Amino acid sequence: MTTVAPERLSRIREIIAENIDVDLGTLSDTALFIDELGADSLKLIDVLSALEMEYSIVIDMNELPKMVNVEATYQVTAAAAGW
């Protein structure tokens, strides 16, 4: 587990909210994208793609199932970016 950098977390939260169509204000870091927020795999691909572009990184598609909530998505992104 990487130590969380608040600014990055906040930007990742924004990217997620935008791509899975949820209100940023109500998006908690632990709410499950698919089971609680109604996202589907296509939207999660949008999230992955947006993160890749934001940070100029490549996230392996096999990581997608791990990106279940904001917290986990931060960790996957951090690992790909080497933060």
Add this chain to the structure above:
Amino acid sequence: MSTAPARRRVVLTGFGVISSIGTGVEEYTAGLRAGRSGARPITRFDTEGFGQDVACEVPDFEPGRWIRNVPLDDMGRAGQYAVAAARMAVEDAGLTEADLGERPAVVTVGTTDGESHDIALLLEQELAAGDPEAMDPVLSRRINAGRLSTVIARELRMPNVEATTVTTACAAGNYSIGYGLDAIRSGEVDLALCGGADAVCRKAFALFKRFGALTPDVVRPFDKDRQGILTGEGAGILVLESLESALARGARIHAEVLGYGLSCDAAHPTAPNRDGIARGIRLALDDAGVKREEIDFISAHGTGTKANDKTESAAIVDVYGDSPPRTVAVKSMLGHSMGAASALGAIACGIAIEEGFIPPTINHRETDPDCPLDVVPNRAVEADVRIAQNNSSAFAGNNAVLILGTYGE
């Protein structure tokens, strides 16, 4: 429905094939029988950055062999495939330009990407120059997908046709054939040229890569270790003819078109839908007047993705119960030729009926328990095929299922 007047019967009298495993019926038949693979390194566009570079490209296409009347520059690669396959199909049917002449007919071509390869080239030109003026007008003029069908009418000099392009993506070949079937059954026309065409393009490659649906390996439909599709290309055009017309001119009959069924999931844009597929199969069986136990084999949509093969298998079991017909995936050989896929699948079914063999599902090691089917692994089997079912499903949730039968009497 016993009081309804007998429907006109519709037969297949010509096949035209451009495929990554063989051009023309003879080579295509040999490819299907041998279980050839069309996978090879991509030559059409730069694959740098994708981390993989394989597709099922047609390696040996010589458009000038088939296209005589329309300047080759008037078509992109998909259009050239469509026209070449149409020329081949009418020649296979023994129809000359004089026979076609003023004849009323339907010409319908299904596609997923149309001339997207040309669209990508135009975009490259614009980006490189930083100026839309840099886009080549020759390419710009030919990107309309509607031209895939009208250019066939131009090439074959058939002015009295209804020429339409059907854009129901990866099920579009079967949609086209169903459309032609309806037009002939209804008595509107006696002749229809139907099928599908697509050309390898970066758009499709990037899309499936991004979906995580592009295999880094080979295509292994229904295998427990399947990892996705390879993109492919080609064209299949079939000559549909009323039985009276075919008999009157003493045509050789490949097979009969018994019926088809269409369904729309009206649900998710990309996820396959078990109920939608099963409904399409049932509608096709009903339309064909065929009982489940009469189906000798199914040519599956069988893309090789986790989601499709599992869902399609479940739908087949829903309809057929615990001992479904043998179910094969020609995409194991051809990759996913998109709009051409179900037209090439339909021709494979016609060949199976005529030649008495079931093509194999190649690259197969171990059948996924979630796909409890006899997939005819790796080697074709000799079989008396009287009736075959050709499945197809498309993004957006369209399913089209075609039933072909032997023309016996």
